[in-house]
Amino acid sequence: MDIRICYLYPEMMNIYGDRGNVTALVRRCRWRGIPVDVEGLGLSEKVKPDRYDIFFMGGGQDREQVLVCHDLLENKGDAIRREIERGAAALVICGGYQLFGKYYRPFDGEKLPGINVFDAYTVAGENRMIGNVVAKSALGGRFGTVVGFENHSGKTYLGKESAPLGMVTVGSGNNGEDRTEGAVHLGAVGTYLHGSLLPKNPGLADFLIERGLARRGERSSLKPLDDTLEWRAHREAVARARKTH
Numbered sequence: 732m733d734i735r736i737c738y739l740y741p742e743m744m745n746i747y748g749d750r751g752n753v754t755a756l757v758r759r760c761r762w763r764g765i766p767v768d769v770e771g772l773g774l775s776e777k778v779k780p781d782r783y784d785i786f787f788m789g790g791g792q793d794r795e796q797v798l799v800c801h802d803l804l805e806n807k808g809d810a811i812r813r814e815i816e817r818g819a820a821a822l823v824i825c826g827g828y829q830l831f832g833k834y835y836r837p838f839d840g841e842k843l844p845g846i847n848v849f850d851a852y853t854v855a856g857e858n859r860m861i862g863n864v865v866a867k868s869a870l871g872g873r874f875g876t877v878v879g880f881e882n883h884s885g886k887t888y889l890g891k892e893s894a895p896l897g898m899v900t901v902g903s904g905n906n907g908e909d910r911t912e913g914a915v916h917l918g919a920v921g922t923y924l925h926g927s928l929l930p931k932n933p934g935l936a937d938f939l940i941e942r943g944l945a946r947r948g949e950r951s952s953l954k955p956l957d958d959t960l961e962w963r964a965h966r967e968a969v970a971r972a973r974k975t976h
């Protein structure tokens with residue numbers, strides 16, 4: 732039962748340690764004896780139908796987002812949306828998250844159409860939202876929270892079709908106004924949380940792996956891992972976030 736991870740634009744969309752999320756997914760599969768492969772897809776490369784179980788895209792600056800936006804529209808967006816509708820999981824961070832909604836309108840330059848996985852849109856905000864974030868989340872596992880840090884000017888607003896990943900108790904989250912953070916649609920998770928996120932949020936990592944396995948018809952729950960270190964990192968990060976706000 733191989734899990735295959737599609738790492739979208741690994742050279743272009745990978746800031747603030749986002750690559751660490753792929754490492755965490757791979758390690759948590761291998762520690763359980765689950766064979767796992769990672770394939771990077773760059774500009775102009777197509778998504779083969781039914782090939783991938785988990786998609787990942789990290790954050791990037793506006794310049795890379797323009798190039799990636801055009802490529803998604805031309806070569807990958809419809810296929811990725813279809814794969815998610817058919818059960819694939821996804822984790823997309825910040826700039827990647829923004830392109831999985833309806834559109835992202837930066838301060839200057841063209842409005843960037845998204846691939847419509849999330850019922851959400853993003854507009855450039857006046858100020859950058861930078862700092863640690865804690866959000867209460869059903870996908871947060873043991874403590875019911877997800878923690879990371881944010882650095883974005885985009886403000887994302889959710890429509891009725893997409894639920895938030897969680898509700899911030901520290902930090903700005905999607906827009907600094909409605910306390911939502913991130914978006915969830917089927918097995919796809921979008922979030923502003925960099926960090927990288929998954930090493931200190933093992934509950935969320937396992938949600939993605941379980942969805943990836945279910946895609947292959949494997950519905951048994953995952954063998955628990957000794958996450959003592961991961962949860963200690965989680966608690967430290969939450970404590971630091973609470974001190975800095």
Ligand code: GLN
Binds near residue numbers: 883
């Ligand atoms: N350029 C986008 C913004 O600032 C995304 C930045 C990022 O991926 N960190 O909102």
